[in-house]
Amino acid sequence: MPIRFKALSYIYNKDMPYAHKALDSVDLDIREGIITAIIGETGSGKSTLVEHLNALLLPSEGSLEVLDYNIVAGQKQKFLKPLRKDVGLVFQFSEYQLFEETVIKDVAFGPMNFGLSQQDALKQAAAALKLVKIDESLFNVSPLELSGGQKRRVAIAGIIACDPRIIVLDEPTAGLDPKGAREIIDLFVSLNRQLSKTIIIVSHDNEMVYNYCDETVVLSHGKVVYHGPTMELFDDKKKLKEFDMLEPQIVSFRNELIEKGFKLSKDARTLKVIAREIAGQVKR
Amino acid sequence: MNNLVFGKYIPIDSFMHRLDPRAKLIGLFLMIAAVFVPKSWWVFLVIGLMLALALLMAKIGIKMIVQSFKPMVMMMIFLMVINALTVKTGDVLFTVGPVQVYSDAVFNTLFVIVRLLLMISITTLLTATTNPLDLTLGIEWILKPLEVIHFPTHEVAMMVSIALRFIPTIIEETIRIMNAQKSRGVDFENGRLAEKISAILSLIVPLFSVAFERAYELADAMEARGYVPGAKRSRYHVLKFRFVDYLFILICVGALSFSILSRFYL
Ligand SMILES: Nc1ncnc2c1ncn2[C@@H]1O[C@H](COP(=O)(O)OP(=O)(O)OP(=O)(O)O)[C@@H](O)[C@H]1O
Ligand SMILES: [Mg+2]
Numbered sequence: 001m002p003i004r005f006k007a008l009s010y011i012y013n014k015d016m017p018y019a020h021k022a023l024d025s026v027d028l029d030i031r032e033g034i035i036t037a038i039i040g041e042t043g044s045g046k047s048t049l050v051e052h053l054n055a056l057l058l059p060s061e062g063s064l065e066v067l068d069y070n071i072v073a074g075q076k077q078k079f080l081k082p083l084r085k086d087v088g089l090v091f092q093f094s095e096y097q098l099f100e101e102t103v104i105k106d107v108a109f110g111p112m113n114f115g116l117s118q119q120d121a122l123k124q125a126a127a128a129l130k131l132v133k134i135d136e137s138l139f140n141v142s143p144l145e146l147s148g149g150q151k152r153r154v155a156i157a158g159i160i161a162c163d164p165r166i167i168v169l170d171e172p173t174a175g176l177d178p179k180g181a182r183e184i185i186d187l188f189v190s191l192n193r194q195l196s197k198t199i200i201i202v203s204h205d206n207e208m209v210y211n212y213c214d215e216t217v218v219l220s221h222g223k224v225v226y227h228g229p230t231m232e233l234f235d236d237k238k239k240l241k242e243f244d245m246l247e248p249q250i251v252s253f254r255n256e257l258i259e260k261g262f263k264l265s266k267d268a269r270t271l272k273v274i275a276r277e278i279a280g281q282v283k284r
Numbered sequence: 285m286n287n288l289v290f291g292k293y294i295p296i297d298s299f300m301h302r303l304d305p306r307a308k309l310i311g312l313f314l315m316i317a318a319v320f321v322p323k324s325w326w327v328f329l330v331i332g333l334m335l336a337l338a339l340l341m342a343k344i345g346i347k348m349i350v351q352s353f354k355p356m357v358m359m360m361i362f363l364m365v366i367n368a369l370t371v372k373t374g375d376v377l378f379t380v381g382p383v384q385v386y387s388d389a390v391f392n393t394l395f396v397i398v399r400l401l402l403m404i405s406i407t408t409l410l411t412a413t414t415n416p417l418d419l420t421l422g423i424e425w426i427l428k429p430l431e432v433i434h435f436p437t438h439e440v441a442m443m444v445s446i447a448l449r450f451i452p453t454i455i456e457e458t459i460r461i462m463n464a465q466k467s468r469g470v471d472f473e474n475g476r477l478a479e480k481i482s483a484i485l486s487l488i489v490p491l492f493s494v495a496f497e498r499a500y501e502l503a504d505a506m507e508a509r510g511y512v513p514g515a516k517r518s519r520y521h522v523l524k525f526r527f528v529d530y531l532f533i534l535i536c537v538g539a540l541s542f543s544i545l546s547r548f549y550l
Contacts, residue, residue: 015347017296056463081469089467096457097464099489109486113469144493158468 002166002198003030003053008062008073010048022048024222025062030215035192035199037209037230040219041244046202047092049219050168053200054087055080067165085114088164092171092202095151098143103154104129106143110162121161128161129154132187149180156184160191166198167191173205181205185212210234210248211270218243231269250274293416300342300413305422307529312410314536318543319402327543328398334539335405342413352408353401360397367393416448421523439513446502454495461490 010023022045030036038046051057052064055077063072069083077083091097100106107125112118129139132153138146143154152172159167169188173181189212191197203209209216209230216233218226225243226233233239234251247255254274258264262281268274300308318331339349367389368380374388411419424441431437462472465486472483 015345017294017343017345017348051463054467056466081471084467084469089463091460091464091467094464096490096494097461097468097486099486110468113471155464162468 002032002067004028004065005049005052006063006065008052008059008064010045010052010057011060012048014060022222023052026222026224028217028224028227030198030200030217032198033192033196034214035189035201035212037213037216038200038202038219039204039206039209039216039245044219045222046219047170048222050089050170050200050202053166053168054084054089056089081114085162086164087166087168088159088162090156090159090167090169090172092174094155094172095148097155097158098151101142102140103134103143103146104139107154107157107161110158114162124161124163125157128157131160131191132157133183149176152176152180153184156187164197166200168200168202170202171204172201173203173208181208188212206234206246207248207250210250292412293414294344294348294412295415296343298341298343298413300338300409303413303532304523304525304529305414305418306425306523307525307532308410308414309419309422309426310533311536312406314533314540315406316403318536318540319399319406321540322543322546324546325395327546328402330542331402331539334535335402335409338409339405342409344409344412348412349405349408352404356400356404360400363396364393417445418523420445420448421521425523436514438517442513450498453498454491457494458487458491461487461494 005026005028008023008026009021012020012022026049038049040046048057052059052071053066055071058071058077059073061073063070065071066083067086069079069086071077098106100109104122104125107128108118108121111121111124116124126136126139129136134150134153134157138150143151146154156169156172167188172184172188176184185208188199188201192199201209201213213230215228216226216230217224218233220243226239234248237247240247250269250271254264254268257274257278262278264274264277268277315331318327322328339346368383368385371389371392372384372386374386374391376384377387377390378385414422420441423444424437427435427437427440465483466472468486470483470486471479472487475483
């Protein structure tokens with residue numbers, strides 16, 4: 001069990017007249033080696049939750065276990081660097097963190113901070129840039145000259161190059177075009193499947209969550225209101241209504257087909273599979 | 285960064301928050317004058333009690349006021365040491381090594397320190413209870429007479445309100461960029477000089493590029509809505525004095541009169 005929140009609460013502006021409890025006694029286990037989505041309306045505490053994972057925020061109450069690290073409210077942390085190397089966090093609008101003169105130097109910045117030699121860091125940076133599909137001809141230009149989508153991918157490469165065991169993404173596709181968004185999601189799916197990285201994605205995009213994430217956590221007003229398999233959540237009309245969420249298109253499509261008398265297996269969850277299954281049932 | 289209290293607006297609702305910003309500004313000037321005039325501890329006691337009442341009515345905890353003193357502690361210690369070394373009147377209270385500390389040194393310093401603390405508290409009370417935009421409206425109103433000598437009050441007020449408006453945004457961006465760089469292994473607190481410089485660069489460069497981007501966006505947005513510098517503008521939000529505002533100013537005038545009279549009679 002790599003990640004375990006135990007009765008964790010977080011209060012912004014503690015001791016001020018406008019203190020705000022953003023997380024309220026969260027108990028949550030996130031499994032290793034899968035893709036977990038964190039969803040919920042704006043202000044429900046998603047970003048606050050994930051910023052605990054690499055100790056950018058420390059719990060006001062309760063505790064948190066991540067890999068072999070134990071973070072307890074009120075205790076000073078000694079292992080920040082190794083923890084932050086093992087848990088890579090990619091922020092919302094991460095393109096604003098670029099600052100080095102060249103793309104490759106910027107990506108190598110993280111690995112060097114975590115103690116790699118310049119040579120090794122550059123090697124890892126080049127590999128990470130290749131993974132995010134940044135062309136070699138761009139390695140030595142200034143990151144500020146890139147397009148928004150390219151900048152985002154360079155920022156993501158900056159985390160991948162640190163070789164974390166857990167990758168956390170806060171709205172990685174916000175503001176990207178559909179094709180760019182798709183490429184980024186594919187990248188994380190392949191990191192998960194091929195290098196068995198644990199991936200946690202904060203997202204507003206239910207279609208993406210349905211198509212790619214194994215488990216889903218729903219937050220509401222700082223509390224976990226659902227945690228379980230993504231399919232079960234999106235098949236449950238009552239829950240969707242309760243959380244005020246839209247049914248993914250593919251689920252509506254599937255349900256309508258079943259209503260019309262088609263027989264679909266339980267795994268028919270993508271257009272491709274559904275198409276294959278109903279092809280034999282259509283009368284010519 | 286988040287612990288910066290001095291000058292911070294506390295967005296809650298209270299009697300003090302609802303007062304007209306102009307009344308509060310005038311009150312601030314009157315009260316600071318009232319703190320500067322007197323030579324007697326009695327006046328400080330009265331002003332202190334008034335302040336405590338005002339804080340109560342502003343729903344601001346004493347904790348916040350105490351925090352606003354923190355940046356001044358070094359200065360106060362410095363003041364104490366200088367006075368102990370230089371003031372040589374009154375009785376000798378005690379000796380520290382070769383230095384004899386006189387009673388006047390101690391009492392004068394304490395007097396100055398209390399005066400400073402009262403001033404800071406009064407200013408904190410104003411900024412904590414007045415929304416920055418209202419504050420600039422108030423400042424603009426007070427500067428109005430200067431328009432006779434072609435002082436650009438409106439432009440200055442606009443600049444100040446934009447600057448004030450962007451302070452929280454810039455602080456937010458700073459925290460966000462710091463978090464992003466911390467996630468890449470930057471340590472902003474410890475490290476050798478070279479590491480420190482690289483850490484600061486990793487913050488400053490993105491911050492500048494964000495700030496410029498925001499500035500361009502704002503300029504475009506203002507132009508798109510037809511903002512012309514110097515053009516005559518009407519107001520959506522019109523300030524209006526109410527009875528309590530006059531009462532508030534009257535009380536502050538009373539405090540100032542009391543402290544002026546105290547110089548003659550106490
Ligand atoms: N720095 C801060 N200071 C004070 N309150 C904050 C701060 N950051 C967040 N909050 C508050 O905490 C709550 C949770 O915020 P959080 O950013 O975690 O929400 P979120 O689920 O990530 O929302 P979004 O989908 O808009 O990103 C919100 O009510 C927000 O107003
Ligand atoms: Mg968020």
